[in-house]
Structures are given as structure tokens and as C-alpha cells.
């Protein structure tokens with residue numbers, strides 16, 4: 063009964079803003095961040111490091127607004143605010 | 157939103173904020189209740205168990221109309237081995253009447269609860285994010301929202317913005333929670349026919365059952381839960397963020413491994429995943445609680461780390477803190493003084509309540525979780541306990557005395573030796589009885 067993360071995120075209703083509420087402050091910091099833990103701890107796989115482009119991509123449309131990345135990025139390199147009022151996730155059950 | 161004045165503004169329509177708004181509106185204050193979600197509950201998840209006592213203090217016999225799932229008559233604790241389980245449980249029909257607690261789902265519950273505050277006269281302002289507190293010197297005088305012309309002024313702002321509490325942070329109540337002060341929980345709501353749930357969990361009608369899970373969290377400090385709703389199950393697992401960051405494991409993979417456990421798999425078999433969700437839980441406890449009041453503001457619920465992780469109580473602490481803050485605001489309104497001098501009464505009231513007492517009792521638990529003993533406590537021990545009991549129950553001609561020795565050896569080894577077993581035992585005892 064295990065599902066992929068895409069299938070899981072599909073169960074949540076999103077209203078994505080066209081502007082990201084999550085911003086990597088400095089890609090150079092990501093480049094020197096050895097473990098890049100955001101690639102793992104995020105419950106909806108928002109962050110992904112790209113070796114060739116040397117950058118962390120941010121799929122903010124999938125964010126479930128838990129807040130983990132804000133406090134767990136070892137360099138506090140993620141600027142984190144809530145999506146605009148009424149945007150972002152809306153749960154059906156909760 | 158032209159420049160309107162309120163007696164009080166509440167930020168966040170979770171249990172804490174709604175309880176505060178309800179209390180104040182009922183007390184005749186002009187109250188605004190601001191929530192960033194499309195409606196109260198839209199952004200919120202929990203296990204979850206709702207308790208009678210603290211809500212009843214606010215709304216007598218609320219359970220006769222509130223959207224609740226099942227009345228909990230049985231609570232189980234499962235210590236998971238790799239393919240086995242050590243079980244402990246308690247069932248008692250006295251928990252039915254009066255009901256002690258229920259399972260619930262936040263989308264329905266939070267909306268219903270907020271509707272009570274609205275009916276009492278609180279002005280709902282939803283789909284609105286408070287981006288900043290308005291201040292004059294040290295005094296909080298209102299909020300800035302992300303609406304156009306979105307400044308609102310009030311004598312008191314009640315900060316009930318949940319675990320992330322960006323507003324608390326802006327007041328420097330906390331610099332930022334450390335990864336060992338919060339856990340991340342991921343959860344699934346799994347649909348099954350009502351009768352199937354009742355058969356699998358040995359329940360009738362509206363009876364409900366909760367199972368707390370220890371073990372199989374990949375060596376991270378954490379707990380799982382499996383709760384029965386009417387026609388869904390709530391299954392989740394929460395792990396400390398400091399451990400999660402170190403392990404480089406995806407949170408939903410921990411959930412997957414719990415779902416695959418043979419004892420869990422049979423309970424959820426055939427179910428359809430209706431929703432995936434995730435949320436932080438405050439775990440810092442007593443020593444992480446920030447100052448609770450200042451000039452023109454008070455802070456309640458998760459924003460103040462008011463969660464008793466050992467007993468998975470949070471909503472009830474939130475409700476009581478919201479009520480106490482609301483009552484303090486009413487007194488301040490009568491006096492016409494909104495400074496720390498008057499609002500400090502909220503601090504005193506929290507100190508005199510179960511919130512302070514319970515959190516103080518378990519203040520040592522946080523140190524236990526952050527101490528680097530996670531692997532032992534949440535992985536090796538559960539496995540060793542399962543193996544020890546397997547050996548004890550297996551009738552294979554080995555003498556009971558010998559078996560007892562083997563069992564003790566397994567537990568000792570899990571702890572890393574005799575002294576460590578003793579040390580962990582003492583530490584654990586102190587943490588629970590501080």
C-alpha cells in the first residue's frame with residue numbers, strides 16, 4: 063500500500079501562488095553544504111540539489127507548510143514565509 | 157479593511173485562538189479572529205485525540221453536537237519489533253460515560269469550534285495572513301495582514317499562531333526552535349468500511365480505540381499512532397527533527413516501514429489513502445516555554461510549546477491557555493490597562509493550571525530525547541524487548557533460569573552494558589518524575 067510521494071501529494075488540494083513563499087538565499091551556501099539534508103527531511107520533496115547546475119531547486123507548489131526546512135537547514139539558508147492568505151494547502155480531513 | 161479598532165485580535169483559529177476568541181466575545185469584547193487558511197482547520201492536522209474536560213469548561217456538553225469521530229474506550233501501547241509486537245492496553249467502559257476523549261479530524265472540528273466563537277460575536281477574518289505585529293516602542297498595538305490596507309489595531313493581540321509561531325519569533329520570544337525542540341509528523345487518513353474497522357479493532361457502534369507505537373522509527377526518537385475514526389483510520393509517525401536531519405531518511409519512508417509492519421499491515425489492509433499530511437509538534441516542553449505575556453500581548457498553545465508529548469496532549473493545553481488568556485483580556489478591559497502589569501495575570505493563571513504542572517513533571521523528557529540515546533531507546537530496546545519475550549515464551553527445553561539470563565543479557569546489550577542500562581533507567585525515571 064506504499065505510494066509514491068506524487069500520489070500522496072495528489073490527495074491534498076493546493077492553490078499555488080505564482081510566487082514562491084520559499085526562497086534559497088544563497089545557492090553558494092548550498093554548494094558548500096555537505097549533507098544537503100533538505101533533500102531528505104522535507105515531507106513533500108520540495109528541495110532537490112542539481113549537481114550540474116550547482117543549485118537547489120524549490121518545488122514550492124508541493125510544500126505542505128510544515129516549517130521543518132526553516133529550522134533544520136543548518137545554515138538557515140531558506141527564507142520562509144506562509145503562502146498568501148487562502149493559498150497553499152487545504153486539507154479535507156486534517 | 158479600513159482602520160478598525162478591536163478590543164482584542166486573535167491570530168490563529170486553532171484550538172488555542174478559538175478558545176480565546178470565544179471567551180472574549182462571550183465576555184462582551186469586540187474581537188477579530190484571524191486565520192490564514194481558507195477556513196479554520198484548513199491547514200491543521202493532529203493524531204488525534206480530543207479530550208472532554210478542558211473543552212467542557214468552555215462549552216458544556218459540547219459533545220452532543222460537535223463533529224467527533226469515536227469515543228475512546230481502549231488505549232493500547234505497542235512496542236514494535238521487526239516483525240513482532242509487545243502489547244499493553246487498557247479498556248474500560250467507564251470511559252464512555254462521561255466520555256473521556258474522542259478521536260477527531262481537524263478540518264471538521266476546527267471549523268465547528270470557530271463557528272462557536274463566531275456565534276458568540278467574534279469577527280472572522282479568514283484567508284488572511286498576519287505578517288507582522290504593529291508596535292509602538294515595546295507595546296503591541298495591532299497586526300499587519302497581507303490584505304490591502306490590512307492594518308488592524310487592538311488593545312490586546314493574542315498570539316495563537318501554532319508551532320511555527322513566526323510572530324512569537326518576531327517578538328524574540330524564541331530565536332528559532334532548535335531541531336531538537338520539535339518533531340515532524342507525517343500522517344495518512346485511510347478509509348475502510350465502518351464495519352471492517354469495528355471488526356478489526358474489536359469495537360461496537362461508536363466505540364473507538366487508539367494505538368501508540370514505539371519502535372521501527374529507523375533509530376530515531378519518535379512515536380507512531382494508529383487511531384480509529386468512524387470510517388477512516390489515522391496512521392502517522394513523528395520523529396525528532398534533529399534525528400531526522402542526521403539520518404537522511406525521508407519522513408514518508410519511515411511511515412512506509414510502519415505501514416509494512418505485519419501487525420499494522422493487517423489492520424489497514426484494503427484501505428484507501430484519502431489524505432497525506434505533515435506538521436511539526438512542539439517537543440521542547442517546560443524549559444522551552446517562552447515568556448507568556450508582555451505589553452499588549454499574550455501567547456497561547458503550540459506557539460508557547462504547550463504540548464505534553466508523553467501523554468500526547470496538546471489541544472487541551474491549547475484550549476485552556478486560550479481560555480485563560482481570554483479571561484485575562486476581559487479583566488484588563490475592565491481595568492483599562494493592557495500593560496504587562498495586568499496581562500501577567502495570564503502567566504500566573506497558567507502556572508496554577510495543569511499546563512504548568514504537567515509540563516514541569518516531564519521537563520526531563522526533552523533532555524532524554526536530545527541526548528543521543530535515541531538509537532538505544534527507540535530501536536535497540538524495542539527490538540531487544542521483543543526478542544527477550546520471544547525467548548521467554550518459546551518452550552524449547554531450555555530452562556527458565558537460563559531463559560531469564562538470556563532475556564536480561566539482550567536488554568543489557570541493547571543499552572550498551574550494565575552501567576548504561578542503569579544510567580538509562582535512572583535517566584528515564586527522572587525524566588518522567590521530575
Ligand SMILES: Cc1cc2nc3c(=O)[nH]c(=O)nc-3n(C[C@H](O)[C@H](O)[C@H](O)COP(=O)(O)OP(=O)(O)OC[C@H]3O[C@@H](n4cnc5c(N)ncnc54)[C@H](O)[C@@H]3O)c2cc1C
Nearest residue numbers: 168170171172192202203204205286318341457458470471
Ligand atoms: C501529528 C500530530 C498529532 C497530534 N496528536 C494530538 C492528540 O492526539 N491530541 C492532542 O490533544 N494534541 C495532539 N497534537 C497537538 C495538537 O494538535 C496541538 O497542540 C494543537 O493543535 C495546538 O493548538 P494551537 O491552537 O496552539 O495551534 P494550531 O492548531 O496549530 O493553530 C494555529 C493556527 O494559526 C494559524 N496561523 C498561523 N500563523 C498565522 C498567521 N501568521 N496569520 C494567520 N493565521 C495563522 C494556522 O493556520 C492555524 O490554524 C498533535 C499534533 C500533531 C502535529
Ligand code: SF4
Nearest residue numbers: 092095098100135139
Ligand atoms: S540544507 Fe540548506 S544549505 Fe543545505 S542544501 Fe539545503 S537549503 Fe542549501
Ligand code: SF4
Nearest residue numbers: 104125126128129131
Ligand atoms: S515547509 Fe515543510 S513541506 Fe514545505 S518545503 Fe519546508 S520542509 Fe518541505
